[in-house]
Amino acid sequence: MSLPTQPYKGTRDFYPEDKRIQKYMFAKLRQVVESFGYQEYDAPLLEPFEVYAAKSGDELVNEQLYSFEDRGGRKVAIRPEMTPSVSRMVAGRRQELAYPLRLYSIPNLWRYERPQRGRLREHWQLNVDLFGIDDISADEEIIQMADSILKALGADSHEYVIKVNSRKLLKRLDEHINLSQDKARQLYRIADKKNKMTDEQFKQEIFEAGLDASVDFFFAATIDKLPAPLNESEEAENLEGLIARLNKVGVNAVFDPGIVRGFDYYTDIIFEVYDFEGANNRSMFGGGRYDGLVGLFGVEPVPTVGFGMGDVTLQNFLVTHKLLPELPSETDVTAILIGDVYDQAQGALSGLRESGVNIAVDASDRKLDSKIKHAVKSGTRYALFIGESELSSGKLKLRDLTKGHEDELGLKEIINKFAKHP
Amino acid sequence: MSLPTQPYKGTRDFYPEDKRIQKYMFAKLRQVVESFGYQEYDAPLLEPFEVYAAKSGDELVNEQLYSFEDRGGRKVAIRPEMTPSVSRMVAGRRQELAYPLRLYSIPNLWRYERPQRGRLREHWQLNVDLFGIDDISADEEIIQMADSILKALGADSHEYVIKVNSRKLLKRLDEHINLSQDKARQLYRIADKKNKMTDEQFKQEIFEAGLDASVDFFFAATIDKLPAPLNESEEAENLEGLIARLNKVGVNAVFDPGIVRGFDYYTDIIFEVYDFEGANNRSMFGGGRYDGLVGLFGVEPVPTVGFGMGDVTLQNFLVTHKLLPELPSETDVTAILIGDVYDQAQGALSGLRESGVNIAVDASDRKLDSKIKHAVKSGTRYALFIGESELSSGKLKLRDLTKGHEDELGLKEIINKFAKHP
Missing domain, CATH: 3.40.50.800 (Anticodon-binding domain)
Structure with missing residues (x-):
């Protein structure tokens, strides 16, 4: 009986013509992030299981993680994301490293998913993180860099939009309408789907969950239209300042109260980049501030902002917008x-x-x-x-x-x- | 309780100064192999377990493989080597691909080892393979390329030697001295350690195993000194021709009857590159011809020659011989x-x-x-x-x-x- 030639489900073989596309994309990513002073690092593919159990979120750990016991009885996991690894590395040299510290990597990541467009079990992801800056200039740099990457790949500002929100602002909302932690989590889960639903569907889910008091928040078109007193909060002001600064340097950034992000570790500004393809309005990638993660490794916390950009969605974007050039063979x-x-x-x-x-x-x-x-x-x-x-x-x-x-x-x-x- | 900052046992974190060394080495590897017309491919990190069970050798599969069941009950393994993956890919497009087909990749590989100098659980390995040529010109090109890589990294011919042997010649020996398959395997296992033992130790192991008749073979300094009729066999002639051609183009290649290689899949010429560091004489990397592997995937076999070169031993070699240049920060x-x-x-x-x-x-x-x-x-x-x-x-x-x-x-x-x- 002969062996099958297909790759493992939900993964890709890269023949030279496929690998060339990936190499083209990665070279552009490297060029842009290095121009902002980021330096490449790498970490092992396997990490102790506990690293993810701590903060990566229940769905990921319980349903999507590739974890197993090694031959010595250690519980390990194939990394589903890079943020815990880089946080571990920074914690390991907390004192020796120079700040601001700018790091990037393009690791392959694994999640047990039902394969579908834009979602595979193995994908590569540019990870960029800026450590050691607790003011809004770090958020601005990170979002500006995400924008510069898309432009370097040939995209126009009108082909995508960067939607920005704040976890701190969401927390203010929770306090304002008196939500328990459980109710707040439920609200975030619904909000996270807002951009995939009609307004009517969204309202219905909100009402069914008894979260009526939050509706005005999620339908505020701009920050100044947020329900009082949220519209005058420090968080609102911060967010407004960030968006104004980004717009000034040519970044198509807008406020979107429905941006929540899946990971538990975000603490303040969060953002997602959306593809404007026809009626389609798909989230491509995102990031935000996570000031608490390095501290989980037993050292003084380090303020951090970062994002992750996956190769599958990026390549889909480039193909859809006809931005992939002809790539000749490396052999002359x-x-x-x-x-x-x-x-x-x-x-x-x-x-x-x-x-x-x-x-x-x-x-x-x-x-x-x-x-x-x-x-x-x-x-x-x-x-x-x-x-x-x-x-x-x-x-x-x-x-x-x-x-x-x-x-x-x-x-x-x-x-x-x-x-x-x- | 806080999480530990150490990476998983036997693996490395790459801080920017470490990653720069790896990037320097990989850029040189890419430059040389691309100059020989090789194109980069990639394959998923996980493969079905059976892919390795078939031909990778018992020690690797039973003691060193990272294998587990995925959430859907499929038995999978983290790749311990790349050869089975690339053979699978070539088989998958057996008819569409153009031959000679030249492919390379620099994957990370995993083996459950006791960590020691030159051996880690995760390492990267340049894999180069030439498909579709059944004559000695393919072996010559592959060995010449291995040599060119070391020279491009600054090494002199006298800092290393390339030891060449032939599995077919070893088979002739087995026939000549009438060995059963089991006895032949035992002989190969002993021969594989020859370069780590004194001549006396080697002889003793050979005698203890009752393999006395093989001694003359393993102490032949040159091909013409092999015991008759092996010295006049087609395999001996082939090997002699290959070494002469390599010497002519400046490659320090010599015959060594003790080169065996661990994998079961080799079929003819095999080689190993040895570091001449003082009294030290360490095998750094090697390869050979494996004409049967593509055929295991249910297609007509494809003659193939290739080698794998690991980053850990290569970096040790460059450090020992003071060949690593100062590598400045990417940030200007x-x-x-x-x-x-x-x-x-x-x-x-x-x-x-x-x-x-x-x-x-x-x-x-x-x-x-x-x-x-x-x-x-x-x-x-x-x-x-x-x-x-x-x-x-x-x-x-x-x-x-x-x-x-x-x-x-x-x-x-x-x-x-x-x-x-x-």
């Missing part, structure tokens, strides 16, 4: 050997490679036609013909396989044409 | 804001960032001295001072924090100094 040239010149050709091939030309060799004894066909199929744009006479004359035929055009070039000319690091 | 500049100019500075900061200058901002209300101290601590080489007067004059003070030297520069001059993509 297929060298087609004519006759038995494998050994003689090594000098020329090494010289080209060391000068930064990417060359695959076809030394098979197939017919010339068949070799050319395979070079085309492999996605390489150019073929370079190397036989006895070419090696002795030092002039090689380079054929553009997309146009059929052919040039006779010396090694130096070939290097100049392709070299990425001259 | 810390912008130190003077006074409340955060909003006004945004235009200048965005302009610099979009032109490829990596800038971290310190907008805190700490004293200037303290800000400079933190910039130094963060590892950034330059500080850029931005206040009201600098913004109105357009001239900014740039201080080299390593030398104390200061320049007054316009934005264009700063861009020219740092821009990586002008």
Whole structure:
């Protein structure tokens, strides 16, 4: 009986043409976040189970976590998110690290989900975190950076909107309308779905839960239209200031009282980036402030703002808005050997490679036609013909396989044409 | 009770200075293998358990594999090696892919090991595979590429040696001295340890196992000194030809009858790269031909040669031979804001960032001295001072924090100094 060729359910194989798309996206992400002074870190794929049990939220831990006992009886989990790992790392060097501390990573994460559009069991996620700043400038930088990434990938401001809210403001609401902690949780769960429901559906759920007093809050179009005294609270003022500053630097940010975020650890400003695709209005990714997480690891807390941006939703966004460029093969040239010149050709091939030309060799004894066909199929744009006479004359035929055009070039000319690091 | 800050046993946290080393190594690996026409692929971290049960070898599957049941009752494993995954992927598109097919990946792999020097539970490994060539040119290319990688990282030929052997030749030996399959396995297990033992210890183990007839084979210094008729076999001739061709292109390759390799799936040429560090003679990494693995997935077999190179042993090698360069922070500049100019500075900061200058901002209300101290601590080489007067004059003070030297520069001059993509 033979083994199946499909990958594990809800995951992807990345053939070179798929991997190229991911590499293109990740290179842009790295470029933008490094331009803001963020430095890359990484953490192990497995973490002790308790790291997530603490603060990641019940649904994730009880239903979605990949956890098991290792051969030594330790309960471990495959990371479903990166925030607990980076918080652990910062706690581990709380005193030695320099603040503000800017960190990013692009880990793969695992959740046991029913696979569907935008949701897979394995995905990669850019994680960006700014540690050590307790004022609104940190929130501004993080949201501005999320915006810069989308723009660097070619998106226009009118193709998405960044919706901002505040957990502290939500807490004020709870106090104002006198909600128990349980009732408040229920309210957040309903609010979290607001952007997927009609206004009527939302109101009905709110009324059925006996949360009528919260309706005015969730239908406030702007901060100044929030029910008094919330509209004059410090939290409202803060939020309004943040949005004004973001708008001033060209970020399409708006207040949305229905933004709640799933994780338990957020403490203040939270945001989500929405795709404006036709009638569709989908949350792509988000983040916020979580000042308490580093402190769970037994050190003095560190104020932190961050976000996570997944590769699946990002790629869907780029495809929908036609923002993915043509990505050519990394291989510049297929060298087609004519006759038995494998050994003689090594000098020329090494010289080209060391000068930064990417060359695959076809030394098979197939017919010339068949070799050319395979070079085309492999996605390489150019073929370079190397036989006895070419090696002795030092002039090689380079054929553009997309146009059929052919040039006779010396090694130096070939290097100049392709070299990425001259 | 607070959570522990240590990573899971046998794994590493990568703080930015650690990650930079890994990024440096991986960039070199990518550069070299892409220059040989290899393209990057990736596969999911989890695979069905059966994929490894088939051919990875008993020790790995029974003692080292991280395997468990998912929430749907499927038996899965965290990949301990990449070869089965890439074989599965090639089988999945056996007909559509163009051959020769050159693929590489740098996955993280997991094995339940007792952590020690060079062995961790999580490591990254460059995997390079060449599919579709059944003659010795494929083995030559793969070994030459392994050699080119070490040279690109600054190593000299005399700092390592590539030891080559052949599974087919070992099989000839088994036939010649009439070994049962069980006895042959036992012989391979002993041979695999030969390079870690003295000759006396090795002989003793061989004699104790009743394998006396194999001794002449394992002490043959060159191929022509193998016991007859093995010395005149097709396999010996092939191996001799390969080594001669490798030597001709400057690869320090030698015959070593004690090279066996652990995996069950190898079918012909096998090799291991040894570090010549003083008296130390450690196997760093290796590979070989495995023509049968793709066929296990229910398709026509594909001849394949490949190798895997782990990051832990590679980094140890580079450190031992003093080949790791100083790696500066990705952040070029810390912008130190003077006074409340955060909003006004945004235009200048965005302009610099979009032109490829990596800038971290310190907008805190700490004293200037303290800000400079933190910039130094963060590892950034330059500080850029931005206040009201600098913004109105357009001239900014740039201080080299390593030398104390200061320049007054316009934005264009700063861009020219740092821009990586002008």
